[in-house]
Amino acid sequence: MGKTxxxxxxxxxxxxxxxxxxxxxxxxxxxxxxxxxxxxxxxxDEHCQAEDQEAVGTITLVYNHHVRDLSEKLTEHQHSHHDRIISSLHVHLDPHNCLEVLVLRGAVRDVKRIANELIGVKGVKHGKLVMTTSGEEL
Structure with missing residues (x-):
């Protein structure tokens, strides 16, 4: 940290x-x-507007795991981006609904694209992307 x-x-x-x-x-x-x-x-916020900047993002998904093939589709998407997805958390909210949180790292454009792909999977009830930086430049 610099001089105050x-x-x-x-x-x-x-x-x-x-x-x-x-x-x-x-x-x-x-x-x-x-x-x-x-x-x-x-x-x-400004950093995350530049598509080529390195960013970290969390994608939160809520879905009904009884929807046909939905869990498999989400898993397939995640495996196809294994180089960007660095962690995941799966929570059973009730007998039908699950919450999944994925942590991604990569260029802003890539993180946004992957988030849109996952949120757009048929059967996902709700999804949200939150982006930040690694904090090195702050």
Whole structure:
């Protein structure tokens, strides 16, 4: 971590009040921590917009495992991307529904493409991709 630099910020009073409420809700120790966190989040979002950047993503899938051949199709997709999928977690939510979380690493375009393939498999009830960076540049 580099040298800490102090700087001033001017805010409208109502905006500052809202910011103070956010700080309290999220249990930040002080304004500086909250601002650092917001800057990092913005930098991560920007990083994940560049298709050629290296990223890490989690894909969360919810599906009914009784749907014909669905489990096999999802497993096939995962095996075809074994070089990008670095971990998986399978949870039985109830007698019919499963939750699967996959962790991927690769170029943003590849992670998005794989997520779209998996989420688009017929029978998947819900899916979501969350992307981030390895944190090296933060």
């Amino acid at each position: 630099v102090r700087f001033g910020v001017s805010l409208d009073e109502k905006l500052l009040e809202s910011f103070e409420q956010l700080i309290q809700q999220k249990s930040y120790m002080n304004r500086s921590e909250a601002i650092r966190d917001m800057i990092r989040a913005s930098l991560v």
